[in-house]
Amino acid sequence: MLSRVAENLFWMGRYMERSNSQLRAIRTYYVSVQDGIPFMNPTEINDVFNQHNDETEKELVDRLFDVIFNTDIDNSIISNIFKARENARSVQDHITIELWHTLNEFYLMIRDRQLQNNMKSGDPISVFDGLIQQCMLYFGVLDSYMYRGEGYYFLNFGKFIERATFTLRFSQIQYEYSNGFKAIGEELLTWRYFLFAMSGYEFYLKSHAGNIEPKEIFNQMMDDVLFPHSIAYSFLQIDFFGEKLSEHYPNKDSEDLKFVIGKANAALKFREQWKSDDNLFEFTKKLNHYILEIVSNLNKNYFGLV
Amino acid sequence: MENLSLLNQYKLEQGVFDEMITDGLVRNHYRNFVHSFQQYSTEAINQKDALAKKLFMSQGITFTVYSSGEGIEKIFPFDLIPRIIQANEWEHIEKGIKQRLKALNIFLKDIYHQQFIIKDGIIPAHLIYTCPYFLREMVNVDVPFDIYTHISGVDLIRDVDGSYYVLEDNLRTPSGVSYMLENRNISYRLFPNLIPECGVRPVNHYPDVLIRALLDLSNRQSSRPTVVLLTPGIYNSAYFEHTTLARLMGIELVEGRDLVVENHIVYMKTTQGLRKVDVIYRRVDDEFIDPLIFRSDSLLGVPGIYHAYRRGNVAIVNAMGNGVADDKAVYTYVPEMIKYYLNEEPILKTVPTYKMENVDELDFTLKNISTMVVKKTNESGGYGMLMAGGSSEEERKNYIQEIKANPRQFIAQPIISLSSSPCYIDGKLQPRRVDLRPYAISSPGGIEIVPGGLTRVALKEGSLVVNSSQGGGSKDTWVLLK
Numbered sequence: 001m002l003s004r005v006a007e008n009l010f011w012m013g014r015y016m017e018r019s020n021s022q023l024r025a026i027r028t029y030y031v032s033v034q035d036g037i038p039f040m041n042p043t044e045i046n047d048v049f050n051q052h053n054d055e056t057e058k059e060l061v062d063r064l065f066d067v068i069f070n071t072d073i074d075n076s077i078i079s080n081i082f083k084a085r086e087n088a089r090s091v092q093d094h095i096t097i098e099l100w101h102t103l104n105e106f107y108l109m110i111r112d113r114q115l116q117n118n119m120k121s122g123d124p125i126s127v128f129d130g131l132i133q134q135c136m137l138y139f140g141v142l143d144s145y146m147y148r149g150e151g152y153y154f155l156n157f158g159k160f161i162e163r164a165t166f167t168l169r170f171s172q173i174q175y176e177y178s179n180g181f182k183a184i185g186e187e188l189l190t191w192r193y194f195l196f197a198m199s200g201y202e203f204y205l206k207s208h209a210g211n212i213e214p215k216e217i218f219n220q221m222m223d224d225v226l227f228p229h230s231i232a233y234s235f236l237q238i239d240f241f242g243e244k245l246s247e248h249y250p251n252k253d254s255e256d257l258k259f260v261i262g263k264a265n266a267a268l269k270f271r272e273q274w275k276s277d278d279n280l281f282e283f284t285k286k287l288n289h290y291i292l293e294i295v296s297n298l299n300k301n302y303f304g305l306v
Numbered sequence: 307m308e309n310l311s312l313l314n315q316y317k318l319e320q321g322v323f324d325e326m327i328t329d330g331l332v333r334n335h336y337r338n339f340v341h342s343f344q345q346y347s348t349e350a351i352n353q354k355d356a357l358a359k360k361l362f363m364s365q366g367i368t369f370t371v372y373s374s375g376e377g378i379e380k381i382f383p384f385d386l387i388p389r390i391i392q393a394n395e396w397e398h399i400e401k402g403i404k405q406r407l408k409a410l411n412i413f414l415k416d417i418y419h420q421q422f423i424i425k426d427g428i429i430p431a432h433l434i435y436t437c438p439y440f441l442r443e444m445v446n447v448d449v450p451f452d453i454y455t456h457i458s459g460v461d462l463i464r465d466v467d468g469s470y471y472v473l474e475d476n477l478r479t480p481s482g483v484s485y486m487l488e489n490r491n492i493s494y495r496l497f498p499n500l501i502p503e504c505g506v507r508p509v510n511h512y513p514d515v516l517i518r519a520l521l522d523l524s525n526r527q528s529s530r531p532t533v534v535l536l537t538p539g540i541y542n543s544a545y546f547e548h549t550t551l552a553r554l555m556g557i558e559l560v561e562g563r564d565l566v567v568e569n570h571i572v573y574m575k576t577t578q579g580l581r582k583v584d585v586i587y588r589r590v591d592d593e594f595i596d597p598l599i600f601r602s603d604s605l606l607g608v609p610g611i612y613h614a615y616r617r618g619n620v621a622i623v624n625a626m627g628n629g630v631a632d633d634k635a636v637y638t639y640v641p642e643m644i645k646y647y648l649n650e651e652p653i654l655k656t657v658p659t660y661k662m663e664n665v666d667e668l669d670f671t672l673k674n675i676s677t678m679v680v681k682k683t684n685e686s687g688g689y690g691m692l693m694a695g696g697s698s699e700e701e702r703k704n705y706i707q708e709i710k711a712n713p714r715q716f717i718a719q720p721i722i723s724l725s726s727s728p729c730y731i732d733g734k735l736q737p738r739r740v741d742l743r744p745y746a747i748s749s750p751g752g753i754e755i756v757p758g759g760l761t762r763v764a765l766k767e768g769s770l771v772v773n774s775s776q777g778g779g780s781k782d783t784w785v786l787l788k
Contacts, residue, residue, distance in 0.1 A: 002564050006577045089366075090540050092549035093559045104366040150577065249578050302577045 013158025383779030402654030439629025567610030
């Protein structure tokens with residue numbers, strides 16, 4: 001496979017995963033504000049999503065509208081979908097026609113003026129749901145119709161690198177916003193919304209019914225391999241696709257890649273218990289570094305980037 | 307109940323050959339279609355029309371126009387009424403195109419080698435040497451199997467008597483074939499069962515024919531040589547076509563930056579290192595293909611590819627330097643070429659063409675400018691053209707000045723009225739002018755033409771310009787089995 005194609009597939013995977021994660025977070029955030037318990041700092045909403053927008057004085061719906069539909073903002077959902085589609089366009093001969101159609105329809109949908117008007121003057125929740133449904137359709141089509149080859153591996157590298165990054169960053173934001181493991185009262189309730197945003201509420205209840213415990217939630221985000229949005233799960237998947245790549249093309253590059261993935265996995269598996277805030281921040285910083293190391297390895301050995 | 311009003315509303319243009327109607331009656335080869343079409347209510351046809359537009363959009367069969375960082379998607383307008391060609395007519399077209407391409411291919415081989423056609427006084431030498439697309443770099447370069455015109459899209463038009471004329475041969479990088487394929491896919495959905503009922507010949511094997519021709523060009527002893535399609539990139543208006551063809555043929559779609567030349571061998575940069583490339587179906591024009599030889603500011607090509615080609619280490623499709631045969635002044639000599647090289651009479655007619663460097667012909671053109679179309683010899687896509695009816699006095703004056711300043715670069719032709727074909731516009735059938743671009747593939751095994759092609763249509767009432775860049779659209783082309 002061409003290095004350029006591999007890189008474009010990797011970024012297509014990243015942009016789609018980013019859109020999916022952000023949409024779920026936006027939906028939950030909107031609901032939490034309606035409930036009177038926002039789980040993010042309302043004035044920093046653009047910052048949370050890595051978006052640069054100076055107009056912080058806007059009303060909530062207008063701000064969320066920007067987060068989703070403003071094409072001038074680099075990381076808005078519409079910009080992500082546009083970029084994912086541009087990547088898909090340049091690799092159309094490496095993805096199935098079904099996947100291309102799904103992504104193209106998503107792009108047409110998010111540009112639909114009626115949908116955008118509905119966000120401002122109708123029911124924002126149904127807009128979020130419609131977009132999330134389109135994400136689910138994309139992932140379903142990817143899973144059911146995309147052949148398992150190099151292209152699929154790079155798409156999934158992108159998907160799980162992005163997921164791990166999002167989980168890590170979002171967990172840090174929540175930790176800081178809610179006073180960490182010392183959260184009490186309303187602060188505790190924000191952890192519940194955080195679980196919703198991460199699609200982890202039901203799973204958390206299975207073992208912790210009736211007990212919102214920030215430390216346990218944080219652990220679920222980091223370590224629990226049964227929870228698909230945990231960092232451990234993402235690392236496991238990255239490891240799996242690294243193995244697959246190495247099976248197809250056993251060489252030094254794939255050995256190098258497996259080594260950096262192994263290091264990241266080991267750091268998570270053999271971590272110490274949290275003793276203090278500093279200790280936790282140090283750890284998340286280290287994890288972030290390992291994620292970047294995997295990306296650097298892909299850039300150098302597979303995408304031909306220096 | 308038959309919807310007779312559709313046909314009754316169809317008003318023919320005077321002095322124009324209509325594809326569907328003659329002497330007030332539906333032509334035989336249109337009857338099956340018209341009968342079935344009349345079973346639909348106006349509302350049902352409107353729904354089909356809307357469905358066609360939706361399908362083109364949702365499948366991403368679009369041009370992208372970029373402005374302020376965001377792409378604006380535009381579809382190539384599609385008219386749902388097919389253009390139907392009867393079997394014997396197609397046979398005539400097929401024979402005529404094959405004959406023409408055979409002669410043009412020999413011409414290109416000749417002009418870049420011994421130049422017998424010049425020495426024998428058939429074509430003046432200065433005509434060749436003043437053509438900007440005659441590449442001196444191709445002189446004495448042997449191309450694989452002596453094939454230059456691997457893929458061509460010959461533009462055909464019909465005059466008032468219904469006879470076919472060749473307007474252009476398009477021997478460089480003709481586009482539009484993906485629309486031929488997609489138009490057929492849309493027709494299946496708009497008119498269930500009608501295509502088999504009418505006995506229409508299939509076109510969807512075009513990618514198979516093309517990949518076989520490309521594989522045959524490799525000089526490597528391998529069952530699966532590496533064939534790639536070289537595209538200028540996603541910003542090219544024909545990018546959809548490039549991806550479609552690459553996908554349907556199962557080959558890599560590469561950009562210039564994906565290829566590298568080392569020791570006169572072309573490689574592509576893959577995740578597993580460099581991989582040798584044997585055949586390149588390029589959709590990048592000659593002038594951009596190698597910045598070391600042609601335009602040095604080109605980022606679309608591959609440095610060193612020309613020398614790899616010259617050494618025979620890679621096959622490039624179509625060959626470089628074909629532009630000389632596309633020159634509209636050289637076009638006038640194609641009938642002579644056919645006689646000279648093949649000793650045959652031309653099957654397809656050529657539009658009478660006046661060369662502006664000839665003083666008498668220039669005078670004649672200026673006197674009869676209202677019935678002429680003047681074109682630049684090396685432009686295509688409907689650009690650089692003066693049609694008396696569609697221009698102001700001022701424009702005409704400026705254009706004539708341009709002609710006088712550089713007469714070699716202009717030719718004039720009488721305006722051919724172009725045949726009309728029914729189109730469904732604003733809820734009724736209306737005649738619009740059409741041309742036809744069949745696609746021919748030349749391989750070591752011979753020339754193959756997929757029965758069909760792209761029918762382009764001038765959607766503006768009275769317009770004779772079918773180019774997509776000038777408001778043209780397209781329709782499916784049905785060639786009947788019998």
